Each structure stands twice: as C-alpha cells, then as structure tokens.
Amino acid sequence: MLMKKITKILVGTNNSGKLKEIRGLLPKSLEIYSTADFKIKSPAENGRTFKENSLIKARYFSKKSKMICLSDDSGLEIDILEGNPGIYSARWGGKRGNFIKAMNRVFKELDKKNKNWKTKKIKARFICALTIYGPNQKTISSLGKVEGHISSSMKGENGFGYDPIFIPKGKKITFGEMKPLQKYKMDHRFKAFKKIKKFF
Template sequence: MPKKKIEKIVIGSNNKGKIKEIRDLIPKKYRIFTPSQFKLKSPVENGKSFKENSLIKAKKFSLKTNMVCIADDSGLEIDLLNKKPGIYSARWGGPKGDFNLAIKKVFKALDKKKKNWKEKKISARFICALTIFGLKKKPIFSVGKIEGYISNEQRGLKGFGYDPIFIPKGKRKTFGEMDPKKKYKIDHRYKAFKKIRKFL
C-alpha cells in the first residue's frame, strides 16, 4: 500500500513548551500548525492512561482540522508517591497550569510521605505517549520513558513543567538546567518520537 502523501501536520497541544519540542522533532519538510491557529481548545482528557489521553487529543484535532495530527500526553511518575502525579501531572498546576504550584504540591506530598526525603534518592520517571492520527487507518502509538530522580530543590529556568526538579539517571543537572538541544536528545518525548518517525 503506497504511503499517504502529507504536507501538513497539526501538533495536538496548546502547551507552548510541548509545541516547541515536538516541532523540533518533526522533519522540516512539513508545514506545522497548532490548535490555537484554528481557535480550538484542548479536549477534556478523561482517559485512564497516557496513551488514551494522547489519542483523545490526536483524534479531536485531526478530525477538526482535517489534517494528520501528532499529539502527546506526558507526565511525571514518582515512586514514593505511588506514581503520582502521573496522568494528572498538568492538573496539579491548577486551572491555570501553574507548574510552580505543581512543584510545591510535589514537595509537600513528599514531605508528608518521608520527612528526610531530601537526603534520599527519590526515583521517578518521565513518560510520554505519542499518537499519530489520520495517517493510516488505525492510530499509530508509541511510548517513551526516561528514569531519574527528584531534585531536592528547583534548579534551572530552561525547559517547562516539572523539568526543574527532574534529574535524569547518570546526569547531575536537572532538565531545567540543561541546554534544550541536549535535553531533546535524551528525553521521553524524543524516545517516543524515535519509534514512530519512520511513519513520517
């Protein structure tokens, strides 16, 4: 079956940080659009997994724009917090998606669980589920993960979301301190994209 020729892709997100990172991953031959250009709001993410939520977004934005859509759902799992915030990572930031607030909530939850957590290595991981919708008859899925630890303080102003408190395994800097180009080559989103870029 010949490959469907596409020239335009919509990134299924209204999160500026995600849009920038996904845009940098997609081959330059495509014209890239975002939901805000069509005045489209993000759908209610009521899935029970990262995969389900990424499909909800990819399907909605693909059908609304009549374009191929690539959408991501990602979040931070902290083992000491029973893998929370997980799929609710963005919601911990409240209605305005304030990640300073979300990070404060993480630290507060860790304090409740273990008073001396700052002296321990608190294992965590970032997970990203990507979905391409509208390219083939069935959606294309992939998942990427990166293991690491929680920093005992916010460090760095680069990146977005929980980046200032996540230290990838084998590194000393948080994602928030890393050069974005270096971060892009090792993070969960890149790992997920690597598995599906052959379709683009």
C-alpha cells in the same frame, strides 16, 4: 499498501512548551500547524493512561481540523507517591497550569511520606505517549520513558513543566538546567518520537 509519508501535520497541543519541543523534533520539510491556527480548545482528558489521553487529543484535534494530527500526553511518575502526579501532572498546577505550584505540591507530598526525602534518591520517570491520527491514516502510537530522580529543590530556568525538579539517570543536573539540545537528545518525548519518525 505502501504507507504514504506524512507531509503536513497538526501538532495537537495548546501547551506552548510542548509545541516548541515537538516542532524541534519534526523534520524541517514538514508543513506544521498548531491548534492556535484553528483556534481549537483542548478536549477533556478522561483517559486512564497516557496512551488513552494522547489518542483522545489526537482524534479530537484531527476531527476539528480535518488534518492528520500528532498529539502528546506526558507526565511525571514518582514511585513513593504511588506513581502520582502521573496522568494528572498538568492538573496539579491548577486551572492555570502553574507548574511552580505543581512542583511545590510534589515537595509537600514527599514531605508527608518522608521528612528526610531530600537525603534520598526519590525514583521518578517522565513518560510520553505520542499518537498520530487522521483521515486515511492508520493510527500510530508510541511510548517513551526516561528514568531519574527528584531534585531537592527547583533548579534551572530551561524547559517547562516539572523539568526543574527532575534529574535524569546518570546526570547531576535537572532538565531545567540543561541546554535545550542536550535535553531533546535524551528525554521521553525524543524516545517516543524516534519510534514514529519513519512516518514523516
């Protein structure tokens, strides 16, 4: 059976930063809808992995909208913190998803582990799981990762989430300090999207 190219899609997220980034990755010819167009609230994310949570969101938003949906679940893993915040990345920001609060919590947890952590390279990575799910559509999943380390302070106003404290491998500046185009070409979301873009 020949795979029909997807011509319209719902981006399954209520996070405006993610929506903007995913829109930037999708082909210009695609008809793109957001969850706000359908006024759909987000489901409970009770999966144990990024991939499971991505599928939960894609399936939920697709069933509510009767559309093919592309959903993302992503977060920051820090080795010295046993991989936390990981799938709880957004939850570290509290009910309102305040990432200043979340980044300060990262610093607090690192302080507990090692008072001198700022003088060391604290290994971390961003992970993104993307899922396409929908009526008459084979479920497609992909995973993207970008390795790096934690900045000793918050730097930069660009991006969203933990971008101001993550320095990708081989770079001297955080994602928060990068111009959006520079970040899009190397981040975890871009890497995950590259694996599924042939379906559009």
